[in-house]
Amino acid sequence: MSAHLKTIGTASLRERVSKEEWQMRVDLAAAYQLAAIFKWTDLIYTHFSARVPGTEDFLLNPYGLMFDEITASSLVKVDWEGKIKDDPVGMGVNEAGFIIHSCMHRARPEINCVIHTHTRAAVAVSAMKCGLLPISQHAMRVQARMASDLGKKSKAMILRNHGVLALGETVREAFEIMYYLDCACQIQVDALAGGMHNVQLMSQEAAD
Ligand SMILES: [Zn+2]
Structure with a gap:
């Protein structure tokens, strides 16, 4: 378990995001956790992204966490270009990894x-x-x-x-x-x- 996770204020993050964003965070974190069980992780070098409902922002894995360490409150929020808007654990994202995702989300709203x-x-x-x-x-x-x-x-x-x-x-x-x-x-x-x-x-x- 990463030491970074100890610093996450789960309750405070849940309070400051919309109900819809929180649900999307829960769903995406569950997908990362299941991916660890199914061995889809390539260590940490692949990505799952989800749109924050009603926005053009996206949730991504914090760069450096193993997939079984990812939680709803540790996911990073980025804009179209992968620019960070909310990074609860301060680990950033793999910007290069988001490129293919941003192309897909942009082409297919x-x-x-x-x-x-x-x-x-x-x-x-x-x-x-x-x-x-x-x-x-x-x-x-x-x-x-x-x-x-x-x-x-x-x-x-x-x-x-x-x-x-x-x-x-x-x-x-x-x-x-x-x-x-x-x-x-x-x-x-x-x-x-x-x-x-x-x-x-x-x-x-x-x-x-
Ligand atoms: Zn790839």
Whole structure:
């Protein structure tokens, strides 16, 4: 547990933010905590962001905390450009890490949460020329929400040789999409261990 956390005034932060912001903080902190359990953290070098409802401000992880140390009252509030507006624990944010998030939030105003990961399976699939294959229920569930350029309705994307993105109107939605996307990547890596020639693709009918 970081010594920084001992200095957080939880009650005072809750009192000075809106009810809606507090709820978003609780939801996003829960996503970080679950990500630690699911091993999506890449130590600390990935980010989940959430919009403060009714504003153009965003919540991000304090730079340096492990994901299982992140709480509703330690999340940092930043503007579009990642400039800090409220930093309860004084640890700042990884500005470079927020760039991809600010692009998504700016392009898609209905999206309130962006989850970005570099898990081993996601990076492995991102490095495959074939992309995400329709070989599992998990993949079929995600592919309906996927587009190569994150068009107007897509909520999932593979970043070539880098990792994956899931978007949601709520933290819960983004988390659920990431869960299925990461499972689909893990299944693909496992299935391809036997060689591409041994993999059977699903039809849409079978998936339905
Ligand atoms: Zn990344």
